[in-house]
Amino acid sequence: MSENENEITINNYLKYLSEGKLMGSKCKTCGQIDVPARKLCSKCIKPETDWIEMSGKGKIAAFTSINVGTPYFVKKGYDRKKPYVFSIIKLDEGPMVSAQLVGVDESHPETIKVEMPVKVKFLKVEIEGLPEKVDLGFEPA
Amino acid sequence: MGKLARKVALVGAGTSKFGQTFPLRRIPEHWTDAWLNAVATVDNGIEPKDIEACYVGNYSADLFNHQGHLGPMISSLVGLNPKPAPRFEGACASSGIAMRQALITIASGLMDVICVCGIEVMTEVPTVGVTDALATASDVSFEYTAGATFPGLYAAIASAHMHKYGTTWEDFMRVAIKNHINGKENPFAQMQRSIKDLMERKIAKIKGAGGEVPDWKDEFDYLRSPSNPPIAWPLYLFDCSLVTDGGACLFLASEDVARKFTDTPIWITGTGQGSAAIAMHDRTTLTALEATVEASRQAYKMSGRGPKDMQIAEVHDCFTIAEICAMEDLGFYEKGKAVEAIKNKDTYRDGVKPINTSGGLKSKGHPVGATGAAQAVEIFKQMRGIAERDRQVKFDVEIAMTHNLGGSGGTCVVQIYEK
Helix, strand or coil: CCCCCCCCCHHHHHHHHHCCCCEEEEECCCCCEECCCCCCCCCCCCCCEEEEECCCEEEEEEEEEECCCCHHHHHCCCECCECEEEEEEEECCCCEEEEEECCCCCCCHHHCCCCCEEEEEEEEECCCCCCCEEEEEEEEC | CCCCCCCEEEEEEEECCCECCCCCCCHHHHHHHHHHHHHCCCCCCCCHHHCCEEEEECCCHHHHHCCCCHHHHHHHHCCCCCCCCCEECECECHHHHHHHHHHHHHHHCCCCEEEEEEEEECCCCCHHHHHHHHHCCCCCCCCHHHCCCHHHHHHHHHHHHHHHHCCCHHHHHHHHHHHHHHHCCCCCCCCCCCHHHHHHHHHHHHHHCCCCCCCCCCHHHHHCCCCCCEEEECEEHHHECCECEEEEEEEEEECCCHHHHCCCCEEEEEEEEEECCCCHHHCCCCCCCHHHHHHHHHHHHHHCCCHHHCCEEECCCCEHHHHHHHHHHCCCCCCCCHHHHHHCCCCCCCCCCCECCCCHHHHCCECHHHHHHHHHHHHHHHHHCCCCCCCCCCCCCCEEEEEEEECCCCEEEEEEEEC
C-alpha cells in the first residue's frame, strides 16, 4: 500500500511503539524535534524530517488521576474505585507527549508531583475482542 | 486585521429553560422555546420575512442524537426556508463561531438580518456516551488513547497551574460557589440553587432519615465531603459544568436596519477567533490558553477597547480552572493573580468586575453547542437592564464581553458589546 515503508505516518509511529520504540521526527532544516513524529516540521513547516528515537526520559508537566474514565480505559479495567493517571510528559529532548502514568499511587494523586522525573514504559494492552496493542506509558524514573 | 465594514447590532436574544429534558423536550422544543423567548425581546417585533439567513451552532447532534444536517431542520421550524441555513462546528465554541460568522456576513453588506441558533440536546445518550462524544473534541489519536477525558484535560491544566502559581482547591471551589449564587437568580438555569442551599438540603435529608447530622461549618466543609466526589483529581464534581439540554437564539442586524427593531441596539464592536493545537501536548504552555489570548487580542484591537474597559463578562467556565485561566488570559488579571480577585469577591455580582452573572456553565448549564449564543443572551439582558430576579448588576453596563472556548482550548471566540 505505502510507497515508502519508512514514511512518517501515524501508522508507522504506532508500529514503532509496538516494537518498544518512542520515535519522533527531527527537522533537517531547523533541528526541531516533534513527538509523535511529523512529516511536516511543526516549526518551519518543511517536509524535511527524519525519524529519531527518543531516550524515553522526561519529567511530568501536568497530570490528573481520573475516576470517571473513557470507555477504552473502562475496558482496560479502571473505574471510580480504581482510577488511572493521564499525564503530559516533557521529554528531555524538548517535546511533550500525552501518556498513561503507571507505577504511582493513583488513589493518592497528591503524592505525584509536577516535574517528577519519569521514564518510558511500553504498556501491552490485551482486551478481549480487540487485537493486542502497545500504548505509550511512563513510570517514575 | 481589518475593521468591520459597517456596524452590527444585537437586537434580540433569548434561551430555552436549560435542564436535562430528554425525552420531554428535544431539539425542536429547545429551539422554538429559545426563538419565542428572543422574539419577545425585540421591541418593535421581528418576523421570519425580516430575516435573511439562519446560522446554526451545534457541536454534535450526530453523536448525541444521531441527527446530522441540522441547518435546514432548525430553519424550517421557524419559517426561514428557503433561506440559507449553514451549520458551524467548533466543539463548545460552535455557536460563538456561528454568531461571529453572522456578524461578518452582515458587516460585509451581503445581508442585513441573520438569526443565530445555538443548540445541543445531550441527555439522549447515557453519561458514558456523553463523556465519549465530548472526548472526540480532543486529539483522538494521542490524547484519547492515553486516557484523556474532558475533565481530565482541564485537570491537567489545573495541576500545572497549581504547581506554577500555588493555586488551591479552595480557589477552585470559590469559583463554583460564586457561580451557583448567580445561577440561583436565573430562571433559565439548570441548577437554581446556591451550594449553601444544596448543603442545607442535604443536612435536612440526613436529619429526616434519622442519620447523624454532619458538622459542616460552611460550604467548604460540605464540598470536602463525599457529596463532592473526585472526577479527575484535582477536579471534583463541583468543579465541573453540567450536562445540559438547551437552545439559544440571537437576532443580529446591520446599522442600516437595526433601529427598525429597537431604539436601544447593543452594538458588537469587536470579534476575534483564535486557534491552538488540539492536543495540549503540542502547545507551548499548559498554564494559559493561547487561543484565548489571540481571540481577545483581535477583539480588543477591533473595538479599540482594553481589558480594563470590560465592565462585566461571561467567560467559559466549563471547569472552575477554566474561569481562572480566562480571567488571566483575557488580560483582566496578571497570570497567577486571578485567585486574589476571586478571594476578594471582585467577580461577584456586586463586585468591581462581575463575571458569569448568568451562573456560568457551572450553574446555568452547558449545552455545548448552545453555550456561546447563550452567553450573548446574558450580556444582552444585563446591558438592557432586564436580567431576571436579583441578577441584574447595580450599575449601567456600557461595555461587556463574551468568551467562548472549544474543546480544551483549541478554539476560542471573543465578542465585545457596547451600547
